Amino acid sequence: xxxIRYSIVVPCYNEEGSLPELYRRITEVMSQTxxxxxxxxVNDGSADRTAEMMRELHAANPQVHIVDFARNFxxxxxxxxxxxxxxxxxxxxxxxxxxxxxxxxxxxxKKWKEGYKVxxxxxxxxxxxxxxxxxxxxxxxxxIYSITDISIPLDTGDFRLMDRKVVDTMKQMPERHRFIRGMxxxxxxxxxxxxxxxxxxxxxxxxxxFRRMLRFAITAITGFSHxxxxxxxxxGFFIATISTLSTPIVIIGxxxxxxxxxxxxxxLVMVLFLGGVQLISLGIIGEYLGRIYDxxxxxxxxxxxxxxxxxxxx
Ligand code: UDP
Ligand code: MG
Numbered sequence: 001x002x003x004i005r006y007s008i009v010v011p012c013y014n015e016e017g018s019l020p021e022l023y024r025r026i027t028e029v030m031s032q033t034x035x036x037x038x039x040x041x042v043n044d045g046s047a048d049r050t051a052e053m054m055r056e057l058h059a060a061n062p063q064v065h066i067v068d069f070a071r072n073f074x075x076x077x078x079x080x081x082x083x084x085x086x087x088x089x090x091x092x093x094x095x096x097x098x099x100x101x102x103x104x105x106x107x108x109x110k111k112w113k114e115g116y117k118v119x120x121x122x123x124x125x126x127x128x129x130x131x132x133x134x135x136x137x138x139x140x141x142x143x144i145y146s147i148t149d150i151s152i153p154l155d156t157g158d159f160r161l162m163d164r165k166v167v168d169t170m171k172q173m174p175e176r177h178r179f180i181r182g183m184x185x186x187x188x189x190x191x192x193x194x195x196x197x198x199x200x201x202x203x204x205x206x207x208x209x210f211r212r213m214l215r216f217a218i219t220a221i222t223g224f225s226h227x228x229x230x231x232x233x234x235x236g237f238f239i240a241t242i243s244t245l246s247t248p249i250v251i252i253g254x255x256x257x258x259x260x261x262x263x264x265x266x267x268l269v270m271v272l273f274l275g276g277v278q279l280i281s282l283g284i285i286g287e288y289l290g291r292i293y294d295x296x297x298x299x300x301x302x303x304x305x306x307x308x309x310x311x312x313x314x
Pocket of ligand 1: 011014075078095096097
């Protein structure tokens, strides 16, 4: 079918500052392989010169292939499109901002040749990121790990190599709210990790401010766990049990003429507490419902303006 061995997939959103250096580093690494490769650049609706620069790179080197989105669809969708178009036997996902060193691809390929189907990069250290980002990320990975049904390796991002088998399986997972690193774990196969030091961003700024990270965390949790939905049930049982047990105590206390159960403040606090719990439970159901609605609509996941350089694409 295809003769391409490696596909390097890079989602790019306003990355004009990093793109030339990224291209240089990746070609440097990949030209050392004796095997064929392609660089799949996904332009996720950038507002800067990213799209133009990609076309220049393609003109200079036909190994550069481009998927140009009609608008911004988000990082995880851009990665998905890259995987859909990638033709290689092994697909490597890497960020455009050079926080993930392309040189690590070597180690990944080595592991792949040993028979591993997924080789993920583990962040041993993060440079140039705020204390807040490092800690929120740490907590995020540990929460996900403890409440989801699958074992997502701690401190890994999307920087990883995947075998064709894994990529083809993931293409059959049509969910719109995607958490790629969880999906690769879900697929299974022999997996391993290689460690690296996460560098500072080469240029530009992060596109994941706190609000977006929170949405991403909710996607990860709702995508892989029903636990939040069950929370209301557990809490309901707990509160119902306590109130059932305390009913006779209250009745007996009242009949015996004790005054220890008077007072509106306690009642008010309890009512507000329960009101809050109910609203949170509704919100959680709403969160899942909204996601079900998005899936049911069945819209295409992304819209491609132009795909350049690929052999055949139906
Ligand atoms: N990205 C994208 N679409 C978006 C946001 C980000 O394709 O809507 C790309 C971005 O160009 C980069 C990668 O996703 O290559 C990771 O983004 P970023 O570096 O901002 O995230 P961080 O490393 O801070 O988590
Ligand atoms: Mg980054």
